[in-house]
Amino acid sequence: MHAFVAISLAAGLPPVTAQTATPLIVVEDRGGTSALPYYEALAPQPEATPTPSGSVTMPQRASDADMLPVRSTRLTPGLEPRRTIEAPGLRPLFLIGDDARSRAWLKQRLPALQKLNAVGLVVNVEHATALQALRGLAPGLQLSPVSGNDLAQRLGLRHYPVLITSTGVEP
Known part of the structure; x- marks a missing residue:
């Protein structure tokens, strides 16, 4: 799941906000190593716990x-x-x-x-x-x-x- 977020950031996709976010649906999760450590410096947030529906809570965007x-x-x-x-x-x-x-x-x-x-x-x-x-x-x-x-x-x-x-x- 973290790889999806990393790809979105690298691809320059617009940030997802709580108002426009639709639940993330994981089509396939093959496990592997989390990419989170590579992105903690960008937005240090505690790791979100997935909700039962499979969606991910995105960290809040920094304010001005x-x-x-x-x-x-x-x-x-x-x-x-x-x-x-x-x-x-x-x-x-x-x-x-x-x-x-x-x-x-x-x-x-x-x-x-x-x-x-x-x-x-x-x-x-x-x-x-x-x-x-x-x-x-x-x-x-x-x-x-x-x-x-x-x-x-x-x-x-x-x-x-x-x-x-x-x-x-x-x-």
Whole structure:
């Protein structure tokens, strides 16, 4: 059963919430070794006991407050140079922080971001109230508090706000 959860996470399937979850039906369980130890670092939860119906209780998703504060030490507010990249299939995303430059950029670029259905990563934010204020500036867009250090290293980024698409990075 744990292998199914691991495959779902690796495949990038959306998280299952209590409101949308349907009972998991185990078609075949060949035993084996539990994959749980490999995933405990991702969401340390006590092992769930299966209910008599064969369904599994999924751990609760972390709230935004649990993710805060977010500090991306590799990124600072500033002007990132425009450049071309090749990342076929990458969904448009943008990086912002809780600062005046990011708020002005978000207001200016909002129609284009909405048209692209871009996902926002808030890479520097201290409090839930600041995150909510940023979300208020971006109706219809998803904004998630996430460290941008790994992405900055992979793409050679030093500054935000920035829009990243499958073909380029633009300030």
